[in-house]
Amino acid sequence: MDGGAARLPGTRAIVLSVNGADHTLLVEPRTHLADALREQLNLTGTHLGCEQGVCGACTVLIDGVPQRSCIAYAVECEGSRVTTVEGFDADETMAALREAFAAHHALQCGFCTPGMLITARDIVLRLGAAEDARIREELSGNLCRCTGYVGIVDAVAAVAAGRTPAPAVAAREPAPLAAAPLPVAGASAPAAAPSAPMTGGGAMLEETVHLAAPPDAAWAALSDLRRVADCLPGAQIDTVDGERVAGSVALALGPIKARFAGEGTVHLDPATRSGRLRGAGREGASRAEGEASWTVAPGAAGGSDLTVRLSWRLTGPLAQFGRAALVQDLVRRIAQDFARNLDALVAGEPAPAARPLGLLAMLWALLRGWLSGRR
Template structure:
C-alpha cells in the first residue's frame, strides 16, 4: 500500500491504495464518487471516462498510483461547469439518454468535443464518441445535443495545467546534478513526440526522448517465436528494416538512413484501425544493432494527426539458435514497451492488448516465414492493422475454449 495524493474535483485527496487499484475503484470505493460507472473493466465501453489533467481517460485501466499529483475531474466535479450544464439540457431536449448508465461518461466526452473541436461536424462527433458505448439511444439524440451546443457554446473554463500529460503519461521534471544525463537527453520534447519539425533523419527527435520513462511506465509485452531457418539467415533479414516492416501488419517504411556503423534511422508510418477510427502514426525510429550478439534495439516515436494520439515505443529483439526443439531453426525473443497518449491511449492498458499482440505476432511470423522462403504472404493486411478484428478474433477463441471446457471437450 502507498498513499496517493492528487486533486479530485478541485479538492486535495490522499489515501493509501494498493499498487493495482484502479482509479475507478479509488474514486468509487474510497471517495464515494459513484457517478463514475464501471462496465467492461477493459477500457472498451468508456463508461468510466473521467478527466485527468483535462483530458478524457479510462479510469478502469488507469492505476490510481499513476495519478500522483494529477488533477482528476469526475461528473460530480462538472456540476457547475457551464458547458456540461448546456449539454445536460440539450441531452434532455433531444432524448439523448435512456437507461443512463453511459450518460456521465458520455457527458465528459461530449464536453471534451465541444471545448476541443468547435468546428466538428457530425462525422467527427460520431468518430469521437466511438469510444463511449450506448446500447439504448442509437446516438441520434446524443449527436443532435452536441451539435446544438457546438452551434452556441457557452464560455469554457481555462484548461487544466497538464502535470501528468494526456491520459496520465507522465512527463518527468528534468534531472539536475551529477547523476543527470547530458543536456541533450535531459530535456524531453514538450509533447513527448516531435515529428513535425524533425531534422533529416530524426536523430535529434530520438535523442530528446526519455526512454527510461517508457521502460518504467509503459505497457510491457514479451513475445517469442521460432522459424525453420538458420540464425544467420534470420539475422540478415532483420538487418533490412524495409523487409521487416513488410511483414508487420500496418507498417510502412518511407525512408532509410545510416547514422553510424551500428545505427540505422527509419522514417515511416504504422496504420491502426480501432472500429471507425483509423490512426496513422507517422514518425521516426532508430535501430541499434549488435551483430556479435545478434540483438537489436528499436526506439521509435510517432503521432497521429487526426486523433492527436502520440506513441513512444522501445523494442528489443534477440536472435539465437532454436536448439533441439527446432533443429537448424531460429528462436527470436522480443520485448516491447510503449506509452500512448491521446484518444487511442484509452485502450492502451486493456487486458486484451496482450492477446491482440499474440494475434499480431502470429501474423508477423507467417509473413516472415513466407518472406524468408520467397513466397507471397498468406494474408495481405491491406496496409492497416485492424486491432478491432484481432480483438474479436481473440474474444471468439476465448468463448470457444470456454464452451469446450464447459461441455468437457477441451
C-alpha cells in the first residue's frame, strides 16, 4: 500500500522482509508482528494464543532465531528478516520435522504446531542430538494442551539423532577499556531492613509505620481526608458527603501507570483513634475492591505507631498479570512515604516533593486499587 492510501491516525508505512520478500505494510506502532503477518499478509500459520509471550504459538524467526511475534512490534522489525512457518518449504530440517511430527503423533489440534516446529528446528540445529530432558527444557516455552508432549519430544529426538551441535560462537573481541574509572555511587547501599514485620500473603497485609507526631496530632491529621490526600501526590478526593467519598488515585510502578477512580465509605472512631475505608474502583478493565483499616497508638518510645491493615480483591488484566509479592513491596514503600509525608503535615511543613505514591495512596490505592500494584 502506498502513502496515498487513507491512513488511520498514527499509522505509518514500513517495509518488512517476510519469507524472503519485501512487503510494504501500513501499521500502527502498536501493531504487533503477529497481527501484521496474519491480518495484512494472510500468513495465518502464525497462531496467537496468549498474546503476552507465554504460550509460544506465535513463535517465528526474526533474523534467523526464534522469537515471539506477539511481543515484537511490526515497526521494530523493519530492517530485520522474518520467517514464518510458511517460509520453510525448501528447508530440509523442517521437512524432516514435519514427517516426524506426523509419524510420532506430535500434534492433535495443531494450534501449537507452528510454534513447536520453529522451536524444534532451532533445537535440532543448535543442539544436535540432545537428550530428552534437554529437549523438554528447550520446549518449555511452547505450550501444548493436547499431547502431553511425549510425541513432540519423540519427534524432535528422532530428527536430532545423529546430528552435531552448531559450532561454538566466538566471543566478541573486547576493545580496551578506558582508564580513569568513574566513581561508583551507592557502593554500599545496605539492604534497608523494613521497619516492621508484615504479615499476610497476597490479598491481605498489615504494616505498622512509626510517626514522630504524637497520637492525637497524628489522628487529627488522618481525620481530614482532604488534607491527607494533599500528602499524597496523585491522590485526589473529589467529593466528601458524610461518610461517602469519591476520588481517584494515580499510581506508578515502573512502566505501569494507572489512575483508579472510585467511591468508598469512611468510618472514623475518634475514641479508639481508628478508621475504616471500604471502597471499589476501576481502571480500564481492571476492577479493585477492598478495605483498609487503621489505628493510631502511642509509640513505645514516643511519637505514635500507625498500623494499617489492608485487604483487597483485584480482577481483570492486573490480576492476571499480578504477582502478590510485588504488591507487598509496593505497599511497604507507600507506607514509608506516607509516614514521612504525614509527619511533615502534622509538623506544618510544606507538602513534600511530588512523588507518584503516597501513603494515602495506601488507603486509596490499596483500597481501591491496589492495583496498580504492579507498576
